[in-house]
Amino acid sequence: MQYGHFDAQAREYIITRPDTPAPWANYLGSPTYGAIISNNAGGYSFVKSGAAGRLIRYRFNEQDRPGRYIYLRDDESGDYWSASWQPVGKDLDEYRSTCRHGTGYTIMEAEYTGLRSEASYYVPMNMVHEVWRLKLTNTGEAARKISVFGFVEFTCESFYEQDQVNLQYTQFITRTYFKDQFILQTINENCLNAVNESRVETRFFALAGAPVTSYCGDRAAFLGGYRDYGNPVSVEKGRLDGTLNYNLNPCGALHTALTFKPGESVSMAFLLGPKREADAKALIAHYEDSGLPNREISDLKTYWHGKLANLKVETPDENFNHMVNTWNAYQCFITFNWSRAASLVYCGQRNGYGYRDTVQDIQGIIHLDPEMALEKLKFMISGQVSHGGALPLVKYDHNPGHEDKPEDASYRTGTGHPSYRADDALWLFPTVWKYISETGNTALLDEEIPYADTGVDTVYQHLNKAIDFSLNHLGIHGLPAGLHADWNDCLRLGTNGVSVFVAFQLYYAFEIMIRCAQHKGDAATETRMIELKKKFGAIIEERCWNTDRFVRGITEHDQVVGKPDDPEASLWLNPQSWSIISGFASQDRGKAIMDLVYQQLNTKYGARLMAPAYRRHAFDGALALLFNPSTKENGGIFLQTQGWLILAEALLGRGGRAFEYYLESCPAAQNPIAQTRLLEPYVYSQFTESVDSPFEGRSHVHWLTGTASTVMVGCVEGILGLRPDINGLRLSPTVPSSWKNFTMEKTFRGKKMRIQVQNSQGRESGCRKLTVNGVEMADSYIPATVLKADNEVILEM
Numbered sequence: 070m071q072y073g074h075f076d077a078q079a080r081e082y083i084i085t086r087p088d089t090p091a092p093w094a095n096y097l098g099s100p101t102y103g104a105i106i107s108n109n110a111g112g113y114s115f116v117k118s119g120a121a122g123r124l125i126r127y128r129f130n131e132q133d134r135p136g137r138y139i140y141l142r143d144d145e146s147g148d149y150w151s152a153s154w155q156p157v158g159k160d161l162d163e164y165r166s167t168c169r170h171g172t173g174y175t176i177m178e179a180e181y182t183g184l185r186s187e188a189s190y191y192v193p194m195n196m197v198h199e200v201w202r203l204k205l206t207n208t209g210e211a212a213r214k215i216s217v218f219g220f221v222e223f224t225c226e227s228f229y230e231q232d233q234v235n236l237q238y239t240q241f242i243t244r245t246y247f248k249d250q251f252i253l254q255t256i257n258e259n260c261l262n263a264v265n266e267s268r269v270e271t272r273f274f275a276l277a278g279a280p281v282t283s284y285c286g287d288r289a290a291f292l293g294g295y296r297d298y299g300n301p302v303s304v305e306k307g308r309l310d311g312t313l314n315y316n317l318n319p320c321g322a323l324h325t326a327l328t329f330k331p332g333e334s335v336s337m338a339f340l341l342g343p344k345r346e347a348d349a350k351a352l353i354a355h356y357e358d359s360g361l362p363n364r365e366i367s368d369l370k371t372y373w374h375g376k377l378a379n380l381k382v383e384t385p386d387e388n389f390n391h392m393v394n395t396w397n398a399y400q401c402f403i404t405f406n407w408s409r410a411a412s413l414v415y416c417g418q419r420n421g422y423g424y425r426d427t428v429q430d431i432q433g434i435i436h437l438d439p440e441m442a443l444e445k446l447k448f449m450i451s452g453q454v455s456h457g458g459a460l461p462l463v464k465y466d467h468n469p470g471h472e473d474k475p476e477d478a479s480y481r482t483g484t485g486h487p488s489y490r491a492d493d494a495l496w497l498f499p500t501v502w503k504y505i506s507e508t509g510n511t512a513l514l515d516e517e518i519p520y521a522d523t524g525v526d527t528v529y530q531h532l533n534k535a536i537d538f539s540l541n542h543l544g545i546h547g548l549p550a551g552l553h554a555d556w557n558d559c560l561r562l563g564t565n566g567v568s569v570f571v572a573f574q575l576y577y578a579f580e581i582m583i584r585c586a587q588h589k590g591d592a593a594t595e596t597r598m599i600e601l602k603k604k605f606g607a608i609i610e611e612r613c614w615n616t617d618r619f620v621r622g623i624t625e626h627d628q629v630v631g632k633p634d635d636p637e638a639s640l641w642l643n644p645q646s647w648s649i650i651s652g653f654a655s656q657d658r659g660k661a662i663m664d665l666v667y668q669q670l671n672t673k674y675g676a677r678l679m680a681p682a683y684r685r686h687a688f689d690g691a692l693a694l695l696f697n698p699s700t701k702e703n704g705g706i707f708l709q710t711q712g713w714l715i716l717a718e719a720l721l722g723r724g725g726r727a728f729e730y731y732l733e734s735c736p737a738a739q740n741p742i743a744q745t746r747l748l749e750p751y752v753y754s755q756f757t758e759s760v761d762s763p764f765e766g767r768s769h770v771h772w773l774t775g776t777a778s779t780v781m782v783g784c785v786e787g788i789l790g791l792r793p794d795i796n797g798l799r800l801s802p803t804v805p806s807s808w809k810n811f812t813m814e815k816t817f818r819g820k821k822m823r824i825q826v827q828n829s830q831g832r833e834s835g836c837r838k839l840t841v842n843g844v845e846m847a848d849s850y851i852p853a854t855v856l857k858a859d860n861e862v863i864l865e866m
């Protein structure tokens with residue numbers, strides 16, 4: 070079943086049936102003021118942190134309530150509805166609506182009993198408030214009397230958890246006031262100076278562009294006893310009773326009563342944010358200009374569309390185009406901004422950036438906005454500890470040079486992370502390399518950046534230290550220890566057990582270090598890295614290969630995990646794909662391994678993380694056992710790994726296979742089976758339930774997931790074959806043979822490239838001829854030096 074469709078031109082997803090199988094959300098705002106909104110206006114807003122800066126309530130794991138509600142009431146008949154289908158939820162035979170999720174804004178249009186409403190929700194660029202612009206039009210023949218009610222449920226206190234559970238305190242610190250056009254909420258209002266670290270806070274909810282007829286600042290008075298957001302007593306009555314909150318639960322509710330001639334339109338704006346009284350007043354005055362919201366939405370489009378325009382593809386596959394051009398790219402920016410902090414699943418409790426997650430997230434935007442990537446990359450490098458390991462979590466208020474670390478009890482209690490993970494710092498290699506290759510900015514290697522705890526080093530030395538950390542944490546057979554976890558949070562291999570995934574990461578790190586050392590003319594490091602690569606390569610060959618596959622790990626008791634005769638978890642996806650990504654496996658062996666993966670792990674929704682799932686034979690430390698079979702790390706389709714799978718197949722030149730994997734788990738391609746998938750067809754999720762589940766195909770954990778960046782890299786470097794290095798760009802498209810022609814427009818180091826790929830022979834990879842501005846290149850490589858401001862590139866496959 071289908072609930073909506075893509076509008077490629079507008080870069081919007083348009084929901085035409087509001088009764089979606091889950092709340093389908095969008096993100097508004099910036100890291101300073103963030104807001105999440107569902108297609109039924111559910112969601113919440115926060116300043117900086119969903120956990121510590123929560124402005125409005127949202128009840129997780131419930132019915133997508135409450136949210137940013139605008140109620141409409143016919144003052145003659147008493148009938149009422151809402152500008153989003155929910156919370157009132159009128160009969161869908163009479164209530165027609167669309168919800169357009171765009172880049173940084175969401176617009177809900179509805180038509181009911183001859184009244185058209187258009188509610189546009191957004192956070193203006195660089196602002197710390199949000200706007201719900203409402204436009205109403207009388208499309209009928211008769212004059213209408215319509216009441217409009219805006220409603221928001223404030224939290225009693227900015228700490229989300231306190232607001233939810235510490236009721237004996239938080240319900241007694243807030244009150245609301247009515248100030249002509251707005252409700253002002255104060256928290257701890259007597260604390261002009263901090264008391265117990267609390268200080269007065271104020272928020273406001275305002276109406277601009279229409280007179281306030283009545284108001285209410287108390288949730289109980291607004292809703293009425295034993296009622297819900299769908300039938301508030303005050304909306305039913307057509308008037309707010311002027312109750313203000315003094316203890317218990319606040320809200321902001323404002324009412325305006327209007328009359329409309331036939332055909333007449335009226336616009337107004339509800340405003341919400343953390344502001345003091347005087348600032349709120351000044352802001353409201355601004356929005357008396359009814360043209361302002363259109364200009365602000367247009368600024369958002371300019372900002373986002375400008376970034377997204379740095380890669381535009383036109384391939385024969387529309388779903389691929391929707392994702393690569395807009396939605397996967399936009400999701401990469403959202404994960405880049407919000408990490409795993411705030412969604413309709415994550416309630417914001419994490420107070421920092423997970424190291425591996427963020428360093429990988431950065432990869433997803435490098436091809437679109439390398440400078441934005443650089444800033445975060447440097448920040449993350451400053452989260453590396455001076456012995457080379459990385460902080461599992463880099464706090465939002467990270468203070469490089471002065472941080473505590475997992476060795477310190479204070480870090481463990483402050484972050485909940487008890488120790489180092491084997492993979493964290495190793496993610497720096499592919500990310501630094503991607504940044505340098507995209508930009509040619511090798512000066513980054515010489516830039517000095519502090520360590521989290523103490524000392525300063527060049528980026529090049531930071532990388533060297535990351536290798537030292539791995540070399541100083543070897544387990545049995547001299548392979549990298551698995552420590553508290555490697556990429557897989559559910560594998561605890563410890564200080565002596567070893568991780569084969571990390572072995573491949575380290576092998577890849579040696580290779581990247583060789584390239585960096587060569588660039589710097591550092592022969593000693595180059596030689597050392599070549600030797601290390603050889604040495605570890607031999608150990609991997611001897612210890613990690615078993616019969617026809619790479620194993621997943623070896624426990625400290627020398628138990629091999631992931632060999633063919635294991636009753637469970639006998640084949641793992643990541644060591645196979647990473648044997649190719651790391652450059653360890655030869656093409657022939659790679660193909661054989663990946664055929665095995667295809668036979669044993671692939672399903673119609675993607676390849677499983679491992680199989681068979683654990684039930685009875687898990688080793689100590691296989692935490693995946695906690696999950697139901699075919700779920701998450703216990704043999705689910707962990708979607709982040711599909712990006713690596715796509716990349717690995719593309720590196721083998723097998724475009725058909727790479728694209729088959731791509732489509733299996735592509736959200737847009739699952740648009741027609743949205744009721745099975747549940748989640749937004751424009752957004753990747755963390756995992757999909759697989760064959761052991763009665764709900765095969767159901768997907769979970771929307772928006773904030775590493776899937777966004779790995780699939781993006783799988784598409785850009787893998788399928789599209791845009792593979793830059795320090796000196797230029799290699800073009801190695803690896804596509805289905807049915808793609809006879811496609812184009813890419815790419816900005817590369819500030820230069821425009823229009824690339825036409827011609828594939829008349831129906832190949833899956835390879836280059837017969839490459840011309841740049843009419844000049845034939847030696848092979849599929851374009852040295853950066855031949856590029857002009859604008860370039861016409863033609864590649865014949």
Ligand code: GLC
Nearest residue numbers: 425426556557558559702775
């Ligand atoms: C989640 C975590 C990520 C981890 C992955 C696999 O996505 O955010 O850090 O790598 O699970 O366990």
